[in-house]
Each structure stands twice: as structure tokens, then as C-alpha cells.
Amino acid sequence: xxxxxxxxxxxxxxxxxxxxxxxxxxxxxxxxxxxxxxxxxxxxxxxxxxxxxxxxxxxxxxxxxxxxxxxxxxxxxxxxxxxxxxxxxxxxxxxxxxxxxxxxxxxxxxxxxxxxxxxxxxxxxxxxxxxxxxxxxxxxxxxxxxxxxxxxxxxxxxxxxxxxxxxxxxxxxxxxxxxxxxxxxxxxxxxxxxxxxxxxxxxxxxxxxxxxxxxxxxxxxxxxxxxxxxxxxxxxxxxxxxxxxxxxxxxxxxxxxxxxxxxxxxxxxxxxxxxxxxxxxxxxxxxxxxxxxxx
Amino acid sequence: xxxxxxxxxxxxxxxxxxxxxxxxxxxxxxxxxxxxxxxxxxxxxxxxxxxxxxxxxxxxxxxxxxxxxxxxxxxxxxxxxxxxxxxxxxxxxxxxxxxxxxxxxxxxxxxxxxxxxxxxxxxxxxxxxxxxxxxxxxxxxxxxxxxxxxxxxxxxxxxxxxxxxxxxxxxxxxxxxxxxxxxxxxxxxxxxxxxxxxxxxxxxxxxxxxxxxxxxxxxxx
Ligand SMILES: Nc1ncnc2c1ncn2[C@@H]1O[C@H](COP(=O)(O)OP(=O)(O)O)[C@@H](O)[C@H]1O
Ligand SMILES: [Mg+2]
Numbered sequence: 001x002x003x004x005x006x007x008x009x010x011x012x013x014x015x016x017x018x019x020x021x022x023x024x025x026x027x028x029x030x031x032x033x034x035x036x037x038x039x040x041x042x043x044x045x046x047x048x049x050x051x052x053x054x055x056x057x058x059x060x061x062x063x064x065x066x067x068x069x070x071x072x073x074x075x076x077x078x079x080x081x082x083x084x085x086x087x088x089x090x091x092x093x094x095x096x097x098x099x100x101x102x103x104x105x106x107x108x109x110x111x112x113x114x115x116x117x118x119x120x121x122x123x124x125x126x127x128x129x130x131x132x133x134x135x136x137x138x139x140x141x142x143x144x145x146x147x148x149x150x151x152x153x154x155x156x157x158x159x160x161x162x163x164x165x166x167x168x169x170x171x172x173x174x175x176x177x178x179x180x181x182x183x184x185x186x187x188x189x190x191x192x193x194x195x196x197x198x199x200x201x202x203x204x205x206x207x208x209x210x211x212x213x214x215x216x217x218x219x220x221x222x223x224x225x226x227x228x229x230x231x232x233x234x235x236x237x238x239x240x241x242x243x244x245x246x247x248x249x250x251x252x253x254x255x256x257x258x259x260x261x262x263x264x265x266x267x268x269x270x271x272x273x274x275x276x277x278x279x280x281x282x283x284x285x286x287x288x289x290x291x292x293x294x295x
Numbered sequence: 296x297x298x299x300x301x302x303x304x305x306x307x308x309x310x311x312x313x314x315x316x317x318x319x320x321x322x323x324x325x326x327x328x329x330x331x332x333x334x335x336x337x338x339x340x341x342x343x344x345x346x347x348x349x350x351x352x353x354x355x356x357x358x359x360x361x362x363x364x365x366x367x368x369x370x371x372x373x374x375x376x377x378x379x380x381x382x383x384x385x386x387x388x389x390x391x392x393x394x395x396x397x398x399x400x401x402x403x404x405x406x407x408x409x410x411x412x413x414x415x416x417x418x419x420x421x422x423x424x425x426x427x428x429x430x431x432x433x434x435x436x437x438x439x440x441x442x443x444x445x446x447x448x449x450x451x452x453x454x455x456x457x458x459x460x461x462x463x464x465x466x467x468x469x470x471x472x473x474x475x476x477x478x479x480x481x482x483x484x485x486x487x488x489x490x491x492x493x494x495x496x497x498x499x500x501x502x503x504x505x506x507x508x509x510x511x512x513x514x515x516x
Binding site: 041044045046047169170173174176177178179180181183184185186228231232233234235236237 | 344345346365366367368370372374379380381382383384385386387390391393394395397419421437441
């Protein structure tokens with residue numbers, strides 16, 4: 001111990017300065033680390049926490065079909081990511097339709113969409129040559145291999161989503177917390193649902209590049225779940241969620257670089273570590289303040 | 296706001312809840328709706344708010360057929376329970392009121408409304424830490440944010456202590472004096488301090504409307 005962490009930090013920082021792939025990974029991580037809990041918060045409020053995992057499985061089908069188009073049919077698509085994004089959006093809209101159809105059993109929509117996504121994924125992964133490293137990357141993330149194109153896309157998407165959230169802040173908050181009242185205020189709830197659903201599909205399919213299909217949900221939900229327990233206002237909860245998320249991304253990138261361990265898993269494990277620490281600290285302080293009150 | 300209901304029947308799935316309900320109230324009236332649990336009071340209110348979809352030509356708001364009505368912001372509504380509200384996620388009283396006030400009420404008015412309801416000190420409290428009665432008053436304040444010309448209150452004083460119930464009726468009576476049409480659902484007409492002009496009984500989905508002189512003369516059936 002002692003000087004070792006400093007050396008490790010400095011080699012990480014040197015890599016950030018010298019290696020382009022590290023810079024791209026950092027930018028991607030920071031953007032996803034911001035977007036995921038921002039969108040995740042609204043998902044949690046509406047009690048739709050499982051929607052992110054559902055969409056990631058559906059988006060994987062798009063990625064698999066994209067691989068099939070490119071590898072087997074040699075179609076000039078460029079990157080399976082684009083088909084993945086389209087599937088993210090289709091999956092999101094499909095959930096909305098199914099939720100309307102099974103009005104009293106809305107959660108049925110999730111397993112149905114997961115099933116379709118998983119089945120199509122398995123089928124097209126096999127058709128395009130079976131399990132390989134890109135499939136592994138889709139499942140568990142590959143933030144260290146993102147290209148410049150991806151960084152441009154994620155920057156644009158982050159800017160657009162941030163602008164939308166700022167412009168429509170009031171409406172988004174009312175629709176999330178109280179749909180019935182939103183309607184009464186003349187807000188076109190349906191329109192908002194469709195737009196937010198599409199945004200969700202896009203964010204999920206982009207987040208897959210960072211932590212992979214299997215971990216996307218945790219990136220969106222865990223920082224929010226942590227912040228909910230300590231935030232007092234809506235804005236402070238959002239801010240805390242984003243801080244927790246960014247901290248996990250940075251620590252995760254650092255540790256995965258130093259120890260050569262998978263970045264996605266490391267980021268998510270840091271998210272969980274932060275949650276556990278916050279829960280324990282809260283319990284400790286809460287109990288102490290109770291005791292002080294009693295004495 | 297003037298309300299006309301013409302021969303409205305409404306049910307959920309296979310069950311009829313409202314049977315041929317007809318009544319009219321004028322702008323500025325104060326209607327109290329009484330009836331046993333399950334008699335369809337909340338259902339009627341949700342029809343008037345467009346939450347329950349009704350066939351054409353059954354309900355008219357200010358003379359406009361409800362399915363063509365768009366000026367919903369004129370209506371303030373305090374739901375019976377807050378089931379529709381996704382609480383447990385942190386949000387302060389101020390944040391709720393600020394996102395609710397779309398344009399009209401300015402900051403001073405907001406504070407005045409909160410003061411009248413005795414919730415001024417709760418501004419920065421997370422709503423999840425409030426008592427039932429405090430929460431109720433926050434939702435009443437929310438209903439007043441956009442200068443409603445019709446205020447619909449669904450059993451607003453259940454679980455609220457006597458002082459705050461009295462305070463609540465002062466606020467509502469004042470609003471009615473200023474010309475706001477009030478529709479108040481109450482489980483108990485006798486104990487309420489509402490200055491109502493009309494009372495309506497819902498019994499098994501059937502409605503009987505009386506004005507205040509008839510109520511005073513005939514009493515409850
Ligand atoms: N969303 C709903 N779906 C099905 N039945 C409902 C629904 N809401 C209310 N009901 C039923 O309609 C009847 C009237 O309910 P309600 O209008 O809430 O009565 P009240 O407000 O007078 O107590 C009750 O039997 C209730 O169970
Ligand atoms: Mg009721």
C-alpha cells in the first residue's frame with residue numbers, strides 16, 4: 001500500500017492523455033453515466049424499473065439481426081448499433097401497446113417483449129455464425145472499444161435529451177408523478193409517453209455499448225435507487241443519482257484499466273458498492289440522530 | 296362553470312354504477328354530493344373530468360360537449376385518495392406546486408394559497424414525510440394553482456383534524472363567494488360547514504338533486 005495507488009492513478013491518467021481509446025471510453029462513460037440515471041429516474045417514478053432490461057433484450061435482437069445483415073448478407077449497414085437502436089424503439093412502442101392491451105395486467109408486457117427479444121437474438125446470433133467476441137461485447141459491454149462515430153452519436157443524443165428535459169421539465173415531472181392530473185392540465189399525455197418511450201429505447205440501446213445487455217438496467221436503476229433513499233427534493237435526488245452514477249463510471253473505468261477486468265461489470269459493482277455504503281451510512285446516522293433525540 | 300348532465304349511465308366492465316343521472320348546476324353554485332360508499336360519487340366525478348370516457352351528448356361543461364371540451368385547466372381537482380400519484384419518490388411540496396402552476400398563479404399567490412391552507416412552513420418538505428392531513432392540503436393547494444372556475448373535491452376532509460377541517464371550509468366558502476363553482480363530495484352533509492347551495496344524493500347510482508331551501512325543508516330521505 002502507500003505509494004502504490006498513486007502510481008496506479010498516474011498510469012491511468014497517463015493512459016487517458018496518451019491513448020485515444022481511453023479518451024473515447026471516458027467521454028462515452030461520462031455521457032452514459034449522465035443519461036442513464038436521468039432517464040432511469042422517470043422510469044423508477046412510474047414503477048417501470050424492469051423496462052430497461054426488457055428493452056435491452058429486445059435491442060440485442062436488433063444487434064443480432066444487424067450482425068446477420070452485415071456478416072452473412074453483406075448489406076452496407078455499417079454498424080449493427082443502428083438496427084439495435086431501431087429495435088430499442090420498436091420494443092419500447094411494443095411495450096406501450098401491450099400495456100394498453102392488458103390494462104389490468106400491465107407488467108405482462110415485459111416478459112412478452114423479453115421473450116421475443118431473446119428468441120430473435122438466439123436465432124440470429126446462431127444464423128450469423130454463433131457466439132463470438134462481438135456477441136460477448138454486446139452481452140457484457142465494451143466501453144474500451146467504442147469508436148469515434150459512437151462518441152459523436154452519444155454526444156448528440158445527450159444534448160438533445162438534455163434540451164428536451166429542460167424545455168419540458170414541468171410536463172415530464174407531472175406526467176411521471178400523476179398522469180391523471182397531467183391530463184387535467186391539458187398536457188397531451190399520450191404524446192409524452194410516446195416520445196419518452198422512444199428516448200428510453202434509444203438510451204438503452206446506446207448504454208448497451210458501455211455495460212452490455214445484461215447490465216443496462218442496473219446502470220439506469222441502481223444510482224436512482226440509492227439517491228431515492230437520501231434525496232429530499234426531486235432535483236437533489238436527480239443530482240445525487242447522476243453523481244453516484246458518474247462516480248461509478250470513473251472508478252469502474254479506472255479499476256478495469258488497472259486490473260484488466262471487464263469494465264461493464266466493474267462499473268455496475270461500484271454502483272452497488274455505493275448503494276450499500278449509502279444504505280449503511282444512512283442507517284448509522286439515522287439511528288444516531290434517533291438516540292440523540294431520545295436522550 | 297356551468298355543468299349539465301343528461302341521462303348519464305356509466306359502468307365498469309359489466310357493472311352499471313350510474314343509472315340515468317341528470318342534473319344541472321349554474322356557474323357559482325356550491326353542490327355537495329352525498330351517498331354511501333360505493334354509490335358512485337367518485338365515478339360521477341371522474342366522468343365529469345374526462346377520466347372516465349362517456350358517450351357523446353351526456354355531459355356538457357359550459358355548454359360544450361365533454362368530448363370536445365379542452366379547457367381542462369379551468370378545473371381544479373382533489374382526488375379522493377392519492378393512488379394516482381406516484382409518491383415514495385422524493386419531491387418537495389414546492390416542486391409539486393411549481394410544476395403544476397402552468398402560467399397563471401405567480402409566486403406571491405402561491406404563497407398566499409399555502410398560507411391560507413396552513414402549509415407555508417412545509418414548502419421544502421419531502422411530501423413522503425407529511426401526515427395524511429398535510430398531504431391532503433398540499434393537493435388542495437395544487438388544485439388552486441391555476442385559478443380554477445370549477446373546483447371538485449372528493450372527500451377532502453377525511454382524516455383531517457377539526458381545526459384544519461374548519462380552515463378548509465373557510466377557504467372553500469371564500470372561493471365560492473368569489474364565484475368559483477364548487478362540487479364537494481362529502482360522506483356527511485350534517486357535520487360539514489360548507490355554505491352549499493345544492494345537495495345531491497346518490498343512492499345505488501340514482502341521483503336526486505335539491506337546492507338548499509328544499510334540503511332545509513325536507514331533510515334527508
Ligand atoms: N376503476 C374501477 N373499475 C371497476 N370498478 C370500479 C372502479 N372504480 C370504482 N368501481 C366500483 O364502482 C362502484 C362505485 O365506486 P365509487 O364511484 O368509487 O363510489 P363512491 O365514491 O361513492 O364510494 C363501486 O362498487 C366500486 O367498486
Ligand atoms: Mg369515492
